[in-house]
Amino acid sequence: MLTQHIIRTAVEAALAEDAPYGDITCETTIPADETGTASLTAREDGVMSGVDVFAAAFHAQNPAIEVTSAIADGERFHKGQSLATVAGPVRDLLTAERVALNFTQRMSGIAMMTAAFVAAVDAIYEGGFETRSGMHVARPRRYPRTRIVDTRKTTPGLRPFEKYAVVCGGGHNHRYGLSDAVMLKDNHLAALAARGIDLAGAILHVREQVGHTTHIEVEVDSLGQIPAVLEGGADTIMLDNFTLDDTRRGVELIAGRAIVEASGNMSLDRVAAVAATGVDVISVGALTHSVRSIDLGLDWQGR
Template sequence: MLTEHIIRTTIEAALAEDAPAGDITCEATIPADAVGTARLTAREPGVMSGISVFSATFITQNPAIRVSSTIRDGERFEVGQSLAEVSGPVRDILTAERVALNLTQRMSGIAAMTAAFVAEVTRGNALPNAVTPRRYGHTRIVDTRKTTPLLRPFEKYAVTCGGGYNHRYGLSDAVMVKDNHLAALAEQGIDLTGAIRHIRERVGHTTHIEVEVDRLDQIPMALDGGADTIMLDNFSLDDTRTGVETIDGRAIVEASGNMTLDRVAAVAATGVDIISVGALTHSVRSIDLGLDYE
C-alpha cells in the first residue's frame, strides 16, 4: 500500500503546501552555498515507522541531500538515541525539516501505540482463564478506516510497524454490513440473514463479507446468512464470551468499540480473533523527535 509513488506524490504535495513560493526565512538568512549536518534524535522512547519517508522528504526537496539512518522501521528506540544523520545544503534541509518530522513523528506515534496494544493482547491471551482464538494463534490488533484523509497508506503501514494488522484498506476491498445498511434493507422487508444472502448473490465469490451486530440474538442470523466475519460491537465481556462460544469458529470474530489499553487484555481473553482499534489512528499522539544541527 505504501508505495514509492504514494510517498513521492504525498511529499511533493506537502512540500508545496508548506513552501508554495519558497522558504523566505531561509532565503533571507542562510547563504545559498551553506552546507551542514543535522541529526535526528529521539526525545522520548518509541517505535520507529517512516524512516524511509523521512529520508525521501529531504531527497525530494534536493537530491543533493544525503540521509543515513541507524534504525529500521519496527525497531524500538530510547531517549537520546541517534536515529539518522542528514547532510547537504542547509537551506533545503531546513525547508524540508518540518514535513519530514511531521510524517515520521505521527507514524512512529501510531507504531508505538499499536505496540502497546499488541503487548496487552499478548498478556490477555496468556491469562489463566483465557480462551484461545479459533482462527489465529493469538488475538490480532487491527486498525480501522478512521484515518487522516490522504494519509491512510502511511498510517496503516505504521500499524504494521507496531506489530498490528490492517483491516480493509477502503470501501472497495470488502463488504462490511453495518446498522445503517441493515436499516435500509429492512425497509425492503429483508432481514439480517436475507441481507447477507442478498449481498452474496451480488458480489464475486472471493469477496469477504463482514457483518456488525450489537445483540447476541443477531449472531445466529448472521451465521445462517454465511457471514465470513462477525463484528461484536460494544459487547460486554460476558456477552463477548457468549458470542465467541456461539460462533464457535464458524466465522472470524471481531470485537470493536471503546477499545482502550485498560480493557483490551480482558477482551482478548474472551477468545476473539480480532480486536479493531480506531484510536490507533484517530487519537494518536506524535512521538517527539528532534532534528538537531551539529
C-alpha cells in the same frame, strides 16, 4: 500499501503546502552555498515508522541531500538515540525539516501505540492459556493470538502512512477502504429491512452479487442477531460494544464458524480482558484517530 509513488506524491504536496513560494527565512539568512549536517534524535522512547518517508521529504526538496538511517521501521528506540543523519545544502535541509518530522513523528506515534496494545494482548498468553488474574483466557479460533487491527478512522489523505505504521507496531490492517470488502453495518441492514429483506436474507442477497473471493463482514449489536448472521454465511461477525460476558457468549455461539471481531471504545486498560474472551480480532480506532506524535528532533551538527 505504502508505495514509493504514494510517498513521493504526499511529501511533494506537503512541501508545496509549507513553502508555496519558497522559504523566505532561509533565503534571507543562509548563504546558498552553505552545507551542513543534522541528526534525527529521539526525545523519548518509541517505535520507528517512516524511515523511507523521512528520507523522501529531503530528497523531494533536493535529490543531492544525503540521508543515512541508523534504524529500521518496526525497531524500538530510546530517548537520546540518533535515528538518522542528513547532509547537504543548509537551506534545503531546513526547508524540508518540518515536513520530514511531521510524517515521522506521527507514524512513530501510531507504531508506539499499536505496540502497546499488542503487548497488552500478548501478555495474557504468557504461561499458557490458563487462568490469569482470576480471568479464564480462551484461545482465538483463527489465529495463534488475538490480533490488533486498525480501522478506517484515519486522517484524510494519509491512510497509507497510518495503516503502514500500525503494521510497524506489530498490528494488522482491517480493510483498506470501501472497495476491499463488504461490511454490513446497522444502517445498511436498516435500509435492506425497509425493502423487506431480513438479516440472513441480506447477507445472501450480497453473496449473490459479489465474487467468490469477496469477504463479507456483518456488525451486530446483540447476541440475538448472531444466529441469522451465521445462517446467512458471513465470513466475519463484528461484536460492536458488547460487554465482556456477552463477548464471551458470542464467541461460544459462533464457535469458529466465522472470524469474531470485537470493536467499540477499545482502550489499553480493557483490551486484554476482551482478548481473553477468545475473539480473533480486536479493532481499535484510537490507533489512528487519537494518537500522540512521538517527540523527535533534528539536531544541528554544523558543517
